[in-house]
Amino acid sequence: MKTIVAKKIGRRPKRKANSPDLSKAKIVAAALNLLDRRGLDSFSLRDVARALGVYPTALYWHVPNRNALLAEIVAHALRHVSPPTDAGDWRIWLRELFRRYRREVRRHPNIAPLIGARLVSNAGAGLELVERILALLDGAGFRGRSLVDAYNVVIAAKVGFVTLEFATPPAKGIDDWKGALERQLSSVQSSTYPTLARYLPELANRAFILRWENGADQPLDAAFESFIEVVLSGLAERLRKSR
Amino acid sequence: MKTIVAKKIGRRPKRKANSPDLSKAKIVAAALNLLDRRGLDSFSLRDVARALGVYPTALYWHVPNRNALLAEIVAHALRHVSPPTDAGDWRIWLRELFRRYRREVRRHPNIAPLIGARLVSNAGAGLELVERILALLDGAGFRGRSLVDAYNVVIAAKVGFVTLEFATPPAKGIDDWKGALERQLSSVQSSTYPTLARYLPELANRAFILRWENGADQPLDAAFESFIEVVLSGLAERLRKSR
DNA sequence: ACCTGAACACCGTTCAAGT
DNA sequence: ACCTGAACACCGTTCAAGT
Numbered sequence: 001m002k003t004i005v006a007k008k009i010g011r012r013p014k015r016k017a018n019s020p021d022l023s024k025a026k027i028v029a030a031a032l033n034l035l036d037r038r039g040l041d042s043f044s045l046r047d048v049a050r051a052l053g054v055y056p057t058a059l060y061w062h063v064p065n066r067n068a069l070l071a072e073i074v075a076h077a078l079r080h081v082s083p084p085t086d087a088g089d090w091r092i093w094l095r096e097l098f099r100r101y102r103r104e105v106r107r108h109p110n111i112a113p114l115i116g117a118r119l120v121s122n123a124g125a126g127l128e129l130v131e132r133i134l135a136l137l138d139g140a141g142f143r144g145r146s147l148v149d150a151y152n153v154v155i156a157a158k159v160g161f162v163t164l165e166f167a168t169p170p171a172k173g174i175d176d177w178k179g180a181l182e183r184q185l186s187s188v189q190s191s192t193y194p195t196l197a198r199y200l201p202e203l204a205n206r207a208f209i210l211r212w213e214n215g216a217d218q219p220l221d222a223a224f225e226s227f228i229e230v231v232l233s234g235l236a237e238r239l240r241k242s243r
Numbered sequence: 244m245k246t247i248v249a250k251k252i253g254r255r256p257k258r259k260a261n262s263p264d265l266s267k268a269k270i271v272a273a274a275l276n277l278l279d280r281r282g283l284d285s286f287s288l289r290d291v292a293r294a295l296g297v298y299p300t301a302l303y304w305h306v307p308n309r310n311a312l313l314a315e316i317v318a319h320a321l322r323h324v325s326p327p328t329d330a331g332d333w334r335i336w337l338r339e340l341f342r343r344y345r346r347e348v349r350r351h352p353n354i355a356p357l358i359g360a361r362l363v364s365n366a367g368a369g370l371e372l373v374e375r376i377l378a379l380l381d382g383a384g385f386r387g388r389s390l391v392d393a394y395n396v397v398i399a400a401k402v403g404f405v406t407l408e409f410a411t412p413p414a415k416g417i418d419d420w421k422g423a424l425e426r427q428l429s430s431v432q433s434s435t436y437p438t439l440a441r442y443l444p445e446l447a448n449r450a451f452i453l454r455w456e457n458g459a460d461q462p463l464d465a466a467f468e469s470f471i472e473v474v475l476s477g478l479a480e481r482l483r484k485s486r
Numbered sequence: 487a488c489c490t491g492a493a494c495a496c497c498g499t500t501c502a503a504g505t
Numbered sequence: 506a507c508c509t510g511a512a513c514a515c516c517g518t519t520c521a522a523g524t
Contacts, residue, residue, distance in 0.1 A: 022507075022508080044496085044497065044498085045497085045498065045499090046496085046497070046498085054508075054509090055508070055509055055510070056497095056498080056499090057499080057500085057501090057508080057509075057510080057511095058507075058508050058509075060498095060499075060500085061506080061507055061508070062507090064416060064419065065415050065416055065498080065499075066415070066498065066499090067413040067414070067415050067416065067420075068413075068416065068420075071413075112360060113356070113360035113361065116359055116360060116403070116406050116407050116410060117355060117356035117359060117360040117406055117407075117410050117411065118356065118410055118411060118413070119410045119411060119412045119413065119454075119455075119457055127427070127431065127436055127439060130436075130439055130452055130453065131435075131436040131437075131438055131439045134438040134439055134442060135437070135438045138438050144445075145445070145465065147442065148442065148445050148446060148449070148450060148465075148466070149465055149466050149469035150469070151446070151450055151451075152450055152451055152463060152466035152469070152470070153466065153469050153470045153473050155407070155450075155451035155452060156403060156404045156407050156408075156451065156466070156470055157403070157470075159403070159407055159451075160359070160399060160400070160402070160403020160404055160406065160407055161399045161403055163359050163360055163403065163406060163407075164359050164360075164398070164399050164402055164403055164406075165399075167359060167360050167361055167362045168360065168361060168362060169362045170310040170311075170314075170361070170362065171310070172308050172309070172310050172517090172518095173307060173308055173310065173311065176307065177310075177311075184370070188370065192374075193370055193373075193374040194374075194378070195374055195377040195378045195381050196370060196373055196374045196377055199377060199390065199391065202387075202388070202391050203391060203394070206391070207391060207394055207395055207398075208394075208395055208398035208399065208402075209373055209398060210373065211362075212362075214362055220395060222388065222391075222392055223391070223392050223395035223396065223399070226392035226393070226395070226396050226481065227395070227396045227399055227400075229477070229481065230396050230473075230474055230477030230478055230480075230481060231473055231474065231477055232477070233476070233477045233480040233481070234472070234473030234474055234475070234476045234477030234478075234480070235473055235477075237473075237476040237477070237480070238469065238472065238473060238476070265488080265489080287515085287516065287517085288516085288517065288518090289515085289516070289517085297489075297490090298489070298490055298491070299516095299517080299518090300489080300490075300491080300492095300518080300519085300520090301488075301489050301490075303517095303518075303519085304487080304488055304489070305488090308517080308518075309517065309518090415498090415499095
């Protein structure tokens with residue numbers, strides 16, 4: 001009797017002293033940690049549960065399913081991409097946004113296959129950033145359909161390059177795959193592929209399609225900066241023409 | 244008796260009359276067909292085997308593993324992206340390349356998560372296209388590090404936008420996910436997100452992050468064309484500066 | 487050479503049961 | 506409310522065996 005009363009009146013019981021005390025935040029943190037270490041191909045809910053010392057099915061109280069958890073992981077990993085404070089020129093602001101985004105993804109490269117190629121992680125970051133980009137482009141002078149297009153160009157540029165740069169290597173049979181690629185490259189003849197043969201030293205493992213490591217091991221810094229400048233000056237050109 | 248002799252002497256026995264007669268080409272074709280209809284999330288080797296009327300393990304004689312098969316699928320789906328014949332200006336050629344690439348991906352939208360986000364499909368298309376792009380950029384005037392950067396910019400642009408545009412919606416719980424997104428958008432207040440609220444009709448389901456269908460149902464034609472022009476004029480600008 | 491067939495070590499998810 | 510525990514319907518892959 002007393003205990004029942006105490007339960008009803010006292011503060012929250014805390015279950016047991018050293019109970020796992022699961023929560024969505026803990027699950028997401030453990031899952032991101034696992035994803036960082038093992039990659040998406042070997043990521044499983046059962047491993048997450050194991051890491052938390054809990055039954056696999058316990059996760060389902062806090063998370064609806066695997067895809068939803070993956071979306072939460074992405075949102076959590078990118079929570080600090082929040083836009084920088086206003087700078088004068090819109091180009092400076094966008095440049096900073098692109099760099100910050102890449103910097104955050106680089107901290108958790110294994111989320112790359114989840115950001116560009118899956119719609120699930122869409123609005124995870126909230127609409128704050130969307131509003132800021134729209135306001136910025138509006139302020140720069142984009143209007144109507146031009147603004148919609150410019151917005152899509154910005155997002156595609158922001159996410160596209162980074163998704164490619166950190167694309168995950170195959171988990172299974174990586175050695176065979178690497179070997180095949182290296183053999184393919186080393187057998188390049190200047191008679192059949194003259195330009196490729198000439199530039200091969202600068203291109204091998206440092207250019208898309210011709211690499212066997214991703215941005216986690218071989219960051220494409222120079223290419224990324226070029227990409228930013230191309231997009232920014234291209235946008236500026238479009239703005240000039242639209243008036 | 245007769246049959247046995249005929250078997251030994253006659254041309255290749257064909258095993259049985261209506262035998263599956265498996266081959267890598269047949270497997271890839273069946274697999275792509277399945278991928279087109281069901282999506283990557285529900286794609287399985289066992290289903291491929293079922294479609295071919297064969298034991299799952301039979302596939303392993305022709306294909307080393309699942310990832311390798313996925314790479315073959317992508318290569319097969321994009322086999323017609325071969326570069327168009329030479330045009331005068333490098334910009335015209337690249338514009339045509341971008342459009343052709345998107346057109347082919349659009350025929351098999353479910354390969355999108357395999358192209359940008361997985362290194363496995365790297366050199367599947369062969370080095371022919373790489374050589375042509377390099378030669379084109381060299382001819383346009385890019386040299387040394389500028390050429391390497393320009394090449395990476397071109398590939399990132401070519402693959403990036405399309406990967407995003409055809410990013411796959413979540414297979415599980417799609418209704419919940421859609422509902423949540425639509426509710427989030429319909430609750431946008433002009434007091435908190437003024438620009439977003441103003442442009443919401445043009446943006447909803449027609450802009451990255453704010454859509455619940457991908458390019459297969461809602462193609463972003465205008466945005467794609469803008470993206471191309473931004474990249475091309477940006478590259479031209481860089482070329483001007485580099486001399 | 488090419489496929490069958492059994493087996494292994496996994497999955498995500500549902501649902502009843504406990505506390 | 507939150508977790509255990511059993512169970513279901515799957516996976517990819519290895520390996521021996523058949524023909």
